[in-house]
Amino acid sequence: MNVAFQVRLLFVVLILSLFYLPLLHMFSKAFVFEDQISLHWFKELLRDESFWSALGISLVAALVSSFLSVFLSLVSVLYFQTRRTPMLDRIMALAMTFPEIILALSSLSLFVLVKIPLSLVTVVIGHTTLTMAFAYFILSIQVRRLDPALLEAALDLGASQKEVRGEILLPWLKTSIISSFALCFLLSFDDFLISYFVSGVGQDTLPIKLFSMLKMGISPTINALSVLILLFTLISFFICYPLLRNLNRSGAQTGNREMEVR
C-alpha cells in the first residue's frame, strides 16, 4: 500500500461512487413508503396493466431482434470465415458508432415511405440494425483468432465446406454466440431512441414507458420500475458472465499460442 497506489485508488473510487451511489440512492427510495420500509410502490406498479404490456413488448422485441442479429452476423462470419472483409467491416463500424438518432430518424422516414405501418415489426427491424454490428464484431474477432491453417488442413484432408462450418467453426464460436446474444438482448431491451421514433401508437416498450413517466413528473413508482429493470439486467449479466470470462480466457490462450508460433 504505497502512496502512489492510494492516489490512484482514490480517483477510481470517486468514479465508481459516481456510478453506483445514485443507483443505491434510488434503490433505497423505492422501498420507502410513508417513512416505512414497504413494497407499496412495487405493488402499485404491478397492478398497472400498461407495465405488463410494455414488458411483454420489450421482451418480444429484444428476443426476436437479438436472434436476428446473431443469426445474420453468424451467417456472414461462417461464410466469409477468416477472409478479410473490409467493406462489411466498415459498414458495421459505421453502424456501431453512428449517432443513434440518425439511425432512428432515417428508419422512420423509410418505413413511412415504403408504407410499413409502425408497430412491433418496425421496432424489431430497427433494433436488429442497431445491435447487429456488436454481434458481428464479437463473432468475427473470435473467428480471426483461429489459425487459417487449421481450416486449410481440414479442407486438404477432405472435409467439405459444410463440415468445416459445422464441425470447426460453430464449436469454436459457441461461447461467442451466447455472449453476443446476451449483449444484443441487453442493448435492445435498454434501447430508447429507436423505439421512441419507430414504435406504433400504444405499443410502448419499457424504456418509453419509463420516459413518459419521467416526463409526467416524479412519482416513486419510477423508482420501483427502475429497480425491477436493474435487477433484470443484473440477473442476465450474471448468467452470461461466466461465459464472457471463459471467452476472454480462451482468447488469451490462443493469443499466447500465436506468439509462440511466431
Added chain:
Amino acid sequence: MKFKALNGSFKEINWGLLGLTWLVLFFVLPLLYAAVLAFLSRGTYGGLEWKLTLSAFEKLIKPQYVWILSKTFVLAFVTALSCTFVGAWAAWFVVSRKEKWRHFWLVLLTLPFLINSLIRLYSLKGFVGLEGPLQNLIRMINPEFATLDWTHSGFLMALGLVVTYLPFAIFPLVSAFEKWDNQYFEASLDLGASVLKTFMIVVLPLLKPQLRMTFFIVFIPSLGEFLVPEILGGSQQMYWGQLIAEAFLKWRNWPFGALLGLVLMVFVFLIFQLNSRKPVESSR
C-alpha cells in the same frame, strides 16, 4: 495463394451476404433517403411534396441554430476529452492490478454500460440534482450554494454524458494497455515521479493513437445525444439531438429534421474519413 483452398464457390459466399444485405436495406438506404429528404419541401398538412427545394436550408441559416450547433459541439468535445482522460486513468489502474483482481475492477467499471441509460440518468438526477443528497451535503458546508447553478451551467449535463460514455472509453483503453509492460509505469514511479507526472509523461504518450480513437468513440455518439439534455438539462436548453427529435415528432417538419440529421452525418463522415486508416478490430 494462402487462402485459395478456403475460397468456396460463388454460391457459398452469397449466403454470407445476408448480413450485408440487411445493413444495406435498413441502414444505408434509409441514410440515403434521409439525405434526399432534406431537399424536399413540407406539404401543407405536414406531409411531403416531391419537389426539390432549399426551403429547409433557408430555415436552418439562423443565428439560433448556429448557436445550438456550436453549443452541442462544445459539450461533445468536453465530454469526449474528459472521458478519454478519466478512462485512461481508470484503465491504467485496472491494468496495473494483479491478474486475479483485474477482472473484478474491470467488471465494476464497465457494468454500468449494461444498465439502462435512462435509469442511470434518472438516478443521477435524483442524487446530484435539485434537493438531492449531494446538494444538501454541500449546502450544509456552504449555505450560500445556489442549487440551480449546476443545471444552468450545463455541469449536470456534462456529468451525465461522462457517466453515460465512460464505459465506452474504458473497454478499448484497457485492451490497448495490455500490450504495454507494467514495468514502464513502475519504473517511472520508483524513480520518483509523482503519480500525476507518470500519468502525463509516460502513460498518455504511450497510448496516443488509442486515445485519439477513444476520443472519437465518445465524441461521435454524444453529438447526437438526446436523453441527457432532455433529462438533465434545464427547460431553457436545447441541443442538436433534441432539435432533431422536435422537428420530426413535434413540428412534423421532416425535411427540416432530415437536414439537421444530414448536418450531423456530414461531420461524422468527415471524422470517419480522417480516421479511416485505423484498423477496425482495434476499435473494440
